Amino acid sequence: MVHLFGSQFPSAAGSNAPSLPLPAVVIELGELFAGAGHELSLVGGPVRDLFLGRISPDLDFTTDADPDATIAVVKKWADTFWEIGRDFGTIGLRKGQHTIEVTTYRAEAYDPDSRKPVVAFGTSLEDDLFRRDFTMNAMALRLPSLELVDPYGGVKDLQAGLLRTPGAPSSSFSDDPLRMMRAARFASQLGVTVAPEVSAAMKDMAGRIEIISAERVRDELVKLVNGKDPRTGVDLLVDTGLADFVLPEVAALRLEIDEHHRHKDVYQHSLTVLEQACSLETDDDGALPGPDFVLRFAALMHDVGKPATRRFEPSGAVSFRHHDMVGSKLTAKRMKKLRFDNDTIKAVSRLVELHMRFYGYGEAGWTDSAVRRYVNDAGPLLERLHRLTRSDVTTRNKRKAEQLAFAYDDLEQRIATLQEQEQLDAVRPDLDGARIMALLGIKPGPLVGRAYRFLLEERLENGPAASEEAEAELLAWWREQPEFVPVVDQGAPAPRGDRNQ
Structure with a gap:
């Protein structure tokens, strides 16, 4: 490991900045490129993560060498290398336990009607940094000298917890509209606040997300939902209008706000259920360690059937009959459009379908056969269903919340007893x-x-x-x-x- 000390960075890093470890391969690779007469810099997320006190699992580099020259430098040093990203200037390689990507300085832009970037190689590190998504990712360490290059104030923004773009946000999002999704993902993962001009551009350009492939959108959504604060990330998607194109079923929940307060705010309730589900992922027995996308996404989507099923009864009450079944179908349909795999689609939509099954247990009680059916219907999703059902309690009525918790405690105890008697999980x-x-x-x-x-x-x-x-x-x-x-x-x-x- 090579250690970088706070004194090596600009004053924005602070005199008390901790020592930051770098894998030895970073310096080795820098010396190889320098010896061949080429520039090389560690860039983007790995540099950002050094300031966050963590090491990225992947190492990204940028260089003035073209792909052929990069291969010439690394082919004898690397354990293996591959050229899958060659058209984009990227050569991948592995050295020991490290996965590395080396990319030629570049600028890229999207054709207005195309999902694929048009790549042009650049000539300088500063220009390459300018094309990156956000200032906190537009920092580099020149190698092997370890000189920090931060032309757009990434360190300052990172310390302030502010997400900004190196240039005009509209230009950045026009070049790659997926960056709007990435902004929401970083809000979830890093706890940063999106700068006002960035948020405004996201609102103005939300529709441009439609030119991005479903697979790329899906991958960003998964990272957002699995972040430390998915509620903030989802809220940003909805507030900026991105959710209208990516998760319209969630955006539609805001329309269910009842000005007469005959029922709760379904949108805020769903965000709270998501938040509570996250807090229940890892318990003492480690049965469901997080982040668990299936549980989290089911929590977010569990009530998406309510807009289509809302009815105002003659008594003045509001009902959402069969919203669980409708929501399950809507969830599966959306996940198919986002190109999720079949197993994940089935798991999430099944949880949405089952999330109401428990209600009524506390009032009437269940026979042993009803408990068996509950377990049989949940199958391998039982642990997740336990947590989803508990997360769905957001009432401010303390007595009601305690009653529901007691009833579910009782149900879980009965399930455990029957499982001991009958091996119920394999009926x-x-x-x-x-x-x-x-x-x-x-x-x-x-x-x-x-x-x-x-x-x-x-x-x-x-x-x-x-x-x-x-x-x-x-x-x-x-x-x-x-x-x-x-x-x-x-x-x-x-x-x-x-x-x-």
Whole structure:
């Protein structure tokens, strides 16, 4: 490790700045490029993170060398290198445990109708820094001298917790509209405040986010939601109008503010649920360490079905019947548009669908079969469902909040007791598919599935049964099915179920 001391930085860093460690490969690479007659600087996030007292997992460098010259310098030094980003001036490589990217000085801009950047290589470090997204990322360390280059006041802005652009925000966002999403992400991750002129440009140019690919938008959204303060990041998306294009279902929740106060502010409630879900991620048993995107995004989206289901009842009350089911479908639809993988879509939308299932337990209580169904329906999402349901309590009525917490404590205790008795988290029918087919004399097909579901319902309703009892129940069910034909004698035809596959 190489240590950088506060005295090496401009006075803005402060005389008491801590020593900042750098991996030795940074200096080694700088010396290699210098020996070959080229400039090299550590740039962007890794430099910013030095001032935040942390080391970036990836190391980004910029150089005056073109990609061919970069390969010539690193090919014998690196463990491996790749040229996937060559068209953008970037050569990737690995040295020991470090992943490194070296990019030729450049300027890039988006064609108004294109999702892909048009790249032009630059000639100076200062010009390269000017094209970067924010001043706190427009800092560099020249190598191997470790000279800080900060032409746009990144250190000062970082200390002030202010997010600004090196040039006019409108120019920066025109070049790469994804930077507007990144501003909201940094507000979540770093706790910075977006400068007024940056926020104004985001509002004016929000619609330009539509030229960015869904995958890039999705990746920024995930980082935002997984940040330290996702509430602030989401709020910025909504306030600037970006959410109208990225998460319109969340933006629509603001329209549900009821001036007559007949129901709570659904938008602020959703942000509070998100905040509370974050606080419940890591508990003593470590069952759900954070950040957990599935839980957090389900918390944010859990009430998006309310705008479409709001009804004013004759009594003056407001209802949102089936908003859980509607919200689940809206969530899945939005996530598909953002190109999330199927497993994540299913998990989040299922949690949204189930988030109301608990309510009513405290008043009426549940039978053991109802508890089994709750666990069976949640499946591997049970731990997340526990936390989502608890997070959904935002009432200011202390007594009501305590009652709900007590009821859910009771439900979790009953689940634990039943799991000990029955291994509830792996509920299966008392007979498997092979035994069902042998007993009924049928072949694989839809009829086996129907029989299996019948036995599963019996298992959930009544708990485990002995094999003989389960077989008797199955045979009784079978005699009531339209496919069943009694066998009169040895020459009688086989049950229709055998011929109907």
